[in-house]
Amino acid sequence: MKVLLTGGSGFIATYCLQYLLERGHTVVTTVRSNLKGGQIVERFDEITRKNLSYVVVEDITVHGAFDQAVQSTPPFDTVLHTASPFRFDVADVERDLLDPAVIGTTNILKAIKAYAPEVRRLVLTSSFASMINPKQHPAIYDEAAWNPVTWEEALSDPVTAYRGSKTFAEHAAWKFVEMEKPNFSISTINPPSVFGPVPKHLASQDRINTSSARILDMMQGKMKDHLEPTGAFLWVDVRDVALAHVKAAELPRTAGMRLFVTAGHFSNADIAKVIQEEFPEYCDRLPSTITSDLPSDVYGFENLSTNQALDMRYRPLQECIIDTVKSLQAIAL
Numbered sequence: 001m002k003v004l005l006t007g008g009s010g011f012i013a014t015y016c017l018q019y020l021l022e023r024g025h026t027v028v029t030t031v032r033s034n035l036k037g038g039q040i041v042e043r044f045d046e047i048t049r050k051n052l053s054y055v056v057v058e059d060i061t062v063h064g065a066f067d068q069a070v071q072s073t074p075p076f077d078t079v080l081h082t083a084s085p086f087r088f089d090v091a092d093v094e095r096d097l098l099d100p101a102v103i104g105t106t107n108i109l110k111a112i113k114a115y116a117p118e119v120r121r122l123v124l125t126s127s128f129a130s131m132i133n134p135k136q137h138p139a140i141y142d143e144a145a146w147n148p149v150t151w152e153e154a155l156s157d158p159v160t161a162y163r164g165s166k167t168f169a170e171h172a173a174w175k176f177v178e179m180e181k182p183n184f185s186i187s188t189i190n191p192p193s194v195f196g197p198v199p200k201h202l203a204s205q206d207r208i209n210t211s212s213a214r215i216l217d218m219m220q221g222k223m224k225d226h227l228e229p230t231g232a233f234l235w236v237d238v239r240d241v242a243l244a245h246v247k248a249a250e251l252p253r254t255a256g257m258r259l260f261v262t263a264g265h266f267s268n269a270d271i272a273k274v275i276q277e278e279f280p281e282y283c284d285r286l287p288s289t290i291t292s293d294l295p296s297d298v299y300g301f302e303n304l305s306t307n308q309a310l311d312m313r314y315r316p317l318q319e320c321i322i323d324t325v326k327s328l329q330a331i332a333l
């Protein structure tokens, strides 16, 4: 396949890129600057680089942002759209979270339809955020679950805004396909909290991707007095999420599917306990008594059709956290 991967500098996209190249695909990735593009290409050996290049898309919210990027010779047959803001330290939730997610997604959809008619599949990185109903959890979350958040509610705080951003972006994508009937089909990947080894080039004390931050915070003693509330109680390893993206792109049977990739339940206490047991040097930075906030009646999940379609196997939490901590030890703590 020839694949356009948006947001190649991201945590999940880093692994998508690695697996795409390992599986013999040719990839052009979008990044926000030549500096970032050059750094990505440099990570690969000369032979692999023959199948990799980048284009600069500085801001996915600009009108026509992807119109040039989707055009290539030979043409792309697949697009993976991962670029979207996932951070809570924003000044204006509409400008910094909601608009980039929704406009960015609409921009890629329109660009493919107008300028890349050979594309047959768009894999969109959505989220469990677009499924969760925090005010009234269902007993079981499955691929049909939708977050009922409204735009007004989404303006209330950064977490609700982020969840809204993923919900409205995904809605926009399904609606586009229904109304515009383009040449391509879409699959969405809907992961909950994503953990896993943070690639060295992404790890810095100042800026680390949002989902990895809680593990770094624990290692740095920022949760010594008490563990922060867990949030959503489902998780998945970044390597499994990335492989799901690549398989979704490769497998025709995933067309039109929401793919709910999750390894299961977790709480911050589970993460802290793995760190405590496997890395005793961090014990004095963790609470002396580790208490779980996982409710006994926590919602369940059902994702058999996802797992069958993608033939998924998930890494266990223990392995994921050990690998994550080791990767974070590469940063001065």
Ligand code: NDP
Residues within 6 Å of the ligand: 006, 007, 008, 009, 010, 011, 012, 013, 031, 032, 036, 057, 058, 059, 060, 061, 082, 083, 084, 085, 086, 100, 125, 126, 127, 128, 129, 166, 190, 191, 192, 193, 194, 195, 209, 210, 211
């Ligand atoms: P990262 O922050 O590591 O990656 C986000 C990517 O989007 C980066 O490449 C970033 O570029 C790019 N980006 C953000 N805003 C813009 C913009 N306005 N213009 C151009 N590029 C932009 O996060 P993740 O890898 O964790 O997230 C990737 C996707 O996965 C997102 O869609 C997120 O919602 C989704 N997701 C993540 C989960 C998680 O737990 N990590 C869980 C579920 C879904 P740059 O680095 O240059 O800023």
